[in-house]
Amino acid sequence: MQVQTLQIREATENDLEAIIALFADDPLGGHGDTTDLDAQPKYRAAFARIAASPNETLYVAELDGEVVGTFQTMITTTMTALGSSSMIIEAVQTRADIRGRGIGAAMIGYAVERARTESMRLVQLTSNAARKDAHRFYERLGFAPSHLGFKLKLK
Secondary structure, rough: OOOOOOOEEOOOOHHHHHHHHHHHOOOOOOOOOOHHHHHHHHHHHHHHHHOOOOOOOEEEEOOOOOOEEEEEEEEOOOHHHHEEEEEEEEEEEEOHOOOOOHHHHHHHHHHHHHHOOOOOOOOEEOOOOOOOOHHOOOOOOOOOOOOOOOOOOOO
């Protein structure tokens, strides 16, 4: 029996191809993600902006050295709640063929633990309204639906 080791770490530019493939393989995302080489400069520019930000971190989950998941965290400080800081988790994606093996739970658990360590007031995330399985998953992890979100598309 082969032992499989899951590691969660900050993403590097070398992980971009695998991260992009995760998003391009998502039929529900609707973000237009693609592995087309013509799109690479946009992804590389986004990675550079994230890497340069002191409040954003892009992560990958590796299973035996292969990228199988990704998520991003952002720290935001508001004047409400006595000027507290919160963590936002975005762009959570696990490779489709290995979902249900605890990788998503490990990624979320990692983010929540980081938020606790950094004394965040709360952790929040959004999920596409069509992702009913994801909603049940987040609720199993202790998240509760609390707000109604709105978006204004500019492009």
